[in-house]
Amino acid sequence: MKRVTLFDKTFVQYIPQEEIERAISQLAQKVNADHANAVQPPVVLCVLNGAMLFTTQLLKQLNFNCELMTIKLSSWCGGTESTNQVRECMSLSGSVKGRDVIVCEDIIDTGNTIEYLMDLLKKEGAAKVEICSMLLKPEVYRKSFRPDYIAMEIENRFIVGYGLDYKEIGRNLPDIYVLEK
Numbered sequence: 293m294k295r296v297t298l299f300d301k302t303f304v305q306y307i308p309q310e311e312i313e314r315a316i317s318q319l320a321q322k323v324n325a326d327h328a329n330a331v332q333p334p335v336v337l338c339v340l341n342g343a344m345l346f347t348t349q350l351l352k353q354l355n356f357n358c359e360l361m362t363i364k365l366s367s368w369c370g371g372t373e374s375t376n377q378v379r380e381c382m383s384l385s386g387s388v389k390g391r392d393v394i395v396c397e398d399i400i401d402t403g404n405t406i407e408y409l410m411d412l413l414k415k416e417g418a419a420k421v422e423i424c425s426m427l428l429k430p431e432v433y434r435k436s437f438r439p440d441y442i443a444m445e446i447e448n449r450f451i452v453g454y455g456l457d458y459k460e461i462g463r464n465l466p467d468i469y470v471l472e473k
């Protein structure tokens with residue numbers, strides 16, 4: 293079993309890269325099928341930093357014209373638990389007015405971050421907002437709306453790797469690791 297130590301915590305391998313990327317490929321097929329007839333190129337919005345690796349892997353497999361934008365949000369203040377406060381660290385990189393937006397997130401936990409983002413995108417005049425997340429923790433998710441695309445569901449445990457961090461490190465790990473019990 294592969295293990296990594298990040299500062300004071302030990303993590304064990306949880307989802308290997310091949311499995312993550314297989315799930316992303318399956319997701320890409322669904323996104324492609326649903327956007328095959330898009331009139332205007334949709335915006336693929338990468339939520340930095342966590343969704344960087346997921347967005348990269350997904351984007352390469354999208355076969356319709358699309359525009360990449362970014363925003364940097366943060367709801368976790370360097371620990372292993374979500375806070376209710378969502379912070380906008382870097383604003384939207386472009387205008388979403390009248391555009392269809394596919395939001396790419398690393399993980400949906402309580403749902404506070406995507407709720408905040410959906411409100412913001414509507415205020416900015418987006419025509420349609422779809423939520424596409426690599427991971428979902430269904431046990432913790434508290435919102436009534438259903439995300440449009442989820443690659444994998446996981447149990448309520450703290451994970452790192454494939455873009456996800458613990459105190460800003462661990463994002464570069466190609467596999468996903470879980471905090472040791």
Ligand code: IMP
Nearest residue numbers: 342374400401402403404405450451456
């Ligand atoms: P939410 O706002 O509670 O849904 O939390 C979503 C955000 O918290 C994600 O975009 C991640 O950046 C972060 N997050 C949630 N769960 C984890 C985890 O297990 N490890 C690392 N970051 C996480």
Ligand code: MG
Nearest residue numbers: 339342343398
């Ligand atoms: Mg995130």
